[in-house]
Amino acid sequence: MTKNCNFIEKLREVGLRPTKQRVKMCEVLFNREKTFHFTINDLVKMISEKMSEKISLATVYNTVHAFEKKGYLKEISIDSHKSYFDTNISAHHHFFDEDTHELIDCDESDIDPVNIKKNITGKKIKSVEILIKVASDNQTQK
Amino acid sequence: MTKNCNFIEKLREVGLRPTKQRVKMCEVLFNREKTFHFTINDLVKMISEKMSEKISLATVYNTVHAFEKKGYLKEISIDSHKSYFDTNISAHHHFFDEDTHELIDCDESDIDPVNIKKNITGKKIKSVEILIKVASDNQTQK
DNA sequence: AACATACATTATAATAATTCTAAACTATTG
DNA sequence: CAATAGTTTAGAATTATTATAATGTATGTT
Numbered sequence: 448m449t450k451n452c453n454f455i456e457k458l459r460e461v462g463l464r465p466t467k468q469r470v471k472m473c474e475v476l477f478n479r480e481k482t483f484h485f486t487i488n489d490l491v492k493m494i495s496e497k498m499s500e501k502i503s504l505a506t507v508y509n510t511v512h513a514f515e516k517k518g519y520l521k522e523i524s525i526d527s528h529k530s531y532f533d534t535n536i537s538a539h540h541h542f543f544d545e546d547t548h549e550l551i552d553c554d555e556s557d558i559d560p561v562n563i564k565k566n567i568t569g570k571k572i573k574s575v576e577i578l579i580k581v582a583s584d585n586q587t588q589k
Numbered sequence: 590m591t592k593n594c595n596f597i598e599k600l601r602e603v604g605l606r607p608t609k610q611r612v613k614m615c616e617v618l619f620n621r622e623k624t625f626h627f628t629i630n631d632l633v634k635m636i637s638e639k640m641s642e643k644i645s646l647a648t649v650y651n652t653v654h655a656f657e658k659k660g661y662l663k664e665i666s667i668d669s670h671k672s673y674f675d676t677n678i679s680a681h682h683h684f685f686d687e688d689t690h691e692l693i694d695c696d697e698s699d700i701d702p703v704n705i706k707k708n709i710t711g712k713k714i715k716s717v718e719i720l721i722k723v724a725s726d727n728q729t730q731k
Numbered sequence: 732a733a734c735a736t737a738c739a740t741t742a743t744a745a746t747a748a749t750t751c752t753a754a755a756c757t758a759t760t761g
Numbered sequence: 762c763a764a765t766a767g768t769t770t771a772g773a774a775t776t777a778t779t780a781t782a783a784t785g786t787a788t789g790t791t
Contacts, residue, residue, distance in 0.1 A: 463738095463739090464737095464738065464739070464786090464787055464788080465787080466738095466739060466740080466786075466787070468739085468740070469739090487777085487778085488777090501741090502740085502741095503740060503741045503742070504741095504742095504777095504778085505740075505741070505742085505743095505778095505779080505780085506739075506740055506741075508777095508778065508779075509739085509740090509779095522668070522669070524666045524667060524668050524669055525666060526664070526666050527664070527666055527669065527671070527672035527748085527749090528749090528776090528777085529669070529777095530669035530777085530778095542707075542709055544709065544712065545715065546712075551709065553707065554707070556706065557705065557706050557707035558703060558704065558705055558706065558707075559703070559704040559706075561700060561701070561703060561719060562700065562701040563699065563700055563721060564698065564699050564700065564701075565684075565695065565696070565699035565700075566723075567684055567686065567693065567723050569725055569726075570686065570688075570723035570724060570725055570726075571723060571724060571725070571726050572721055572722070572723055573687065573722045573723060573724050574720075574721070574722045575719065575720075575721050575722075576719070576720050576721075576722075577703060577717065577718065577719050578716075578717075578718050578720070579705065579714055579716070579717050579718075580714070580715040580716045580717075580718075581708075581709050581712035581713060581714055581715060582712060582713060582715050583711055583712055583713070584711075584712075584713050605767095605768095606757085606758060606759080606766095606767065606768070607758085608757075608758075608767095608768065608769080610768085610769070611768090629748085629749085630748090643770090644769090644770095645769060645770045645771070646748095646749085646770095646771095647749095647750080647751085647769075647770070647771085647772095648768080648769055648770075650748095650749065650750075651750095651768090651769090669777085669778090670747090670748085670778090671748095672748085672749095
């Protein structure tokens with residue numbers, strides 16, 4: 448697998464040693480065409496399925512957060528009960544399907560740029576995020 | 590206090606019995622000019638200060654969620670660690686000050702309406718929320 | 732290749748936020 | 762004012778996350 452070399456490089460860039468747990472994590476996270484949204488729990492399950500050995504929760508938390516800090520993952524907050532992470536780190540917005548609890552990326556072309564006319568004195572805008580909650584018609588709003 | 594009568598009515602509308610704990614909660618929540626943002630913890634503290642008797646955490650959680658369900662409060666998700674609630678239940682957006690952890694309402698006039706060109710088949714848009722994170726210039730992005 | 736060392740992993744304990752439970756209490760209705 | 766249906770409460774249970782400390786491992790040096 449030439450892919451693994453990329454992952455090892457990536458880990459090095461981030462300042463993490465390429466251990467087998469971390470390389471496996473990278474495979475799950477970054478070895479895909481499409482953007483990938485997940486919770487820590489999802490991730491632990493997926494890694495466990497892909498690996499004969501066990502991976503500890505703590506390792507997953509630590510490594511995910513290390514990636515987040517360095518900008519390889521983005522956290523998306525939908526409600527107070529769930530942290531979603533996103534492998535698409537460009538500035539973009541989301542749909543959240545309340546029926547399936549699925550997160551869907553918006554393309555840049557899906558939403559016109561937001562025009563903010565107010566600013567807080569002495570403060571800089573760090574990010575602008577739009578979350579569009581959707582549900583099937585018969586569903587009541589949360 | 591004529592105000593308390595309103596709160597008793599309000600509680601009745603929501604289908605809750607107007608007990609003294611709940612009336613006190615209403616005073617803290619709704620007896621103000623300006624929008625009010627709070628976490629459950631903030632709220633418990635504020636109520637305790639206003640009341641000689643203790644109020645239990647469980648009661649605050651239950652009542653806040655009852656109000657939320659009925660649309661008298663709105664939950665705002667900033668990060669996975671904190672639930673903020675908002676007494677301003679109209680559709681509106683927020684600034685979040687990463688330095689002070691303060692939530693600030695946007696007026697309707699502060700942000701142009703969002704134009705969404707994509708839609709998810711079979712799904713209806715339930716809400717559109719913009720969160721603008723700000724911090725002082727020397728602060729690094731979270 | 733073996734070593735030393737710094738960094739990782741792990742299971743488990745600790746913490747924090749929230750929800751559940753069951754017993755005691757209270758507003759409401761008749 | 763008594764019966765009852767709904768409330769409050771303290772504390773236990775649960776869940777997500779973080780910290781800890783002992784053990785294990787990747788890495789650069791030799």
